[in-house]
Amino acid sequence: MSEKTRYWMLALPALALMMIFYIWPVLNIFGISLTEPEPGFGNYTRMFDSNAVKVSFVLTFRIAAITTVFCLLLGYIVAYTITTYGGRRAPLMLGLVLLPFWVSVLVRSFAWIVLLGRSGLVNDTMMDWGIIETPLRLMHNELGVLISMVHVMLPFAILPMLANMRGISQSHMMAARGLGASEWRAFREVYFPQTLPGVFSGGLLVFVLSLGFFITPALLGGGRVMMISEYISYQIQELLRWGLATALSSALLVATALVLIVAGNFVNLRKTFLERK
């Protein structure tokens, strides 16, 4: 047996796991969407005709897009600060970025409910200080979903940008300034263009993850902001419409794949998902 085959053998258990518990169910989902309740493309025609589905898809893409924009804006500043001014504290700062990963998304989402609820910490404090008279609606709407989504997704935006910025020499900015460019101009024309690969990677990662995100939008949306994943779960759990739910799942999968294919023209996907430092 050649060395190569032996290494492939070692990867076999993981591959089998993926096949049995991931690929197979996904194929099944596709199968169900074509057979339940009766064989044919009925589920898909119904899906394309349904206004509710359309609304949910638009909502999903909008929230994912806005989340991406905010994550990139906030994340860029954090990543830039860590690389430029972190110095010896950079590992600590990176640790703080990663800290949320130690807490389950569920717990973090509930924490946001505690903060944003009608009589949550934020509303109570503001009323105590007399800033507002009546509580603001901070959750069970798109705002709440966005706030918590940005929070959950932020590390996914920061990490690729950080990896990218680590590789950029500070001397370029210095050189630009030495050649007469102001600090801001040097940043804009010399540093920023070099960070674009990181920005695209981070943006793509956040966008794709946001498209299929479930827990946070479900909890903070409170049934009023139905992103596509919650819509699917609703179809199954409340209405037992397996056919439509699986058709929606397939559609989401295809949509995500499309995003990746389109993005693949601009972003080095291999770098985004595989070669993270």
Added chain:
Amino acid sequence: MPNPIISVRNAVKTYGKVRALDNVALDIREGEFLTLLGPSGSGKTTLLSAIAGFLSVTSGSIHARGAEITHLPPEKRDFAMVFQGYALFPTMTVAENVGYPLRVRKMPNAERAERVRECLELVQMSGFADRMPHQLSGGQQQRIALARALSFKPDVLLLDEPLSALDKKLRADLQWELKALHDRLGVTFIYVTHDQDEAMSMSDRVIILSDGSVQQEGAPAELYNRPRNKFVASFLGKSNFVPAQIRKQANGTYTAQVAQESFELSAEPEVNIDGKACLAIRPERVRLGLPGLECFAGRIRQISYLGERCLVLVDHEEFGEILISQTTWNASLPPEPNMEISFGWDCKACVPIAEN
């Protein structure tokens, strides 16, 4: 020095306990090729960065043409800097890189294109305008960095070890080109290097730094012939140090007494008279002879053959090791290991310096 283009006064830069610059003072003459030479960590980059404005000195001041620029940001100083790693902008083509300082200065497009063409020609890189920096070799990148720095006709060009990443042959070629460029353009060059050959061959004046302070400054020949202390004597070329007593004679001349021999000194030495001192003697100024011919006796320990010269290491009872450099062509005495020999030197070869 009258009207220096840049003058640095009492510059101190500390990083915690480290004094990267320790009371540095220097004047730079318009149009000269000045080299800052020193071992790694001696503060060369720190001094250059302070002049360029990339870091602020802890205390002291920097003036350009009489005006204080100590706190001016780098973009206001109009000096150009060539970095050790070239720092070409990777997202711009060669032409955009070279034209960048001109674009920042709002030069009209047509004029800028013309100037970029001129500068690329100057560094013999005309055919490369549309390449990206990563498509160039190290030496080519170096030329582009130079063209970019020269494009806006700066008064002063600061170069931080611009050739250190290149191989020996290319480095030698570029040294000539840099020197020629300097002579042609009349721009003031401040050149940082830790390579003494580079410093000696290119500079009008060399400043030797060690541990953040200036050890000695002067023309290459002056530094080589009259080192002021042990550091300079051994950093710039090689030196033998032999203990000596410096004495003033009745007739007003000075002599250096080495063992039983006495050497007359040509000028008043800058060391303690009658105190402990030593003589620095260059290896190529030591003569080698058959036993009894010269004044000191020794035995050859080791020989290394370098082509045009060979280095002979001689053991002497009192001085320890003495290094002698001999031309190999027509050598009067072909040295052999373990050979008993004698050695000596002329009065003119003696450079008295303080012990320590």
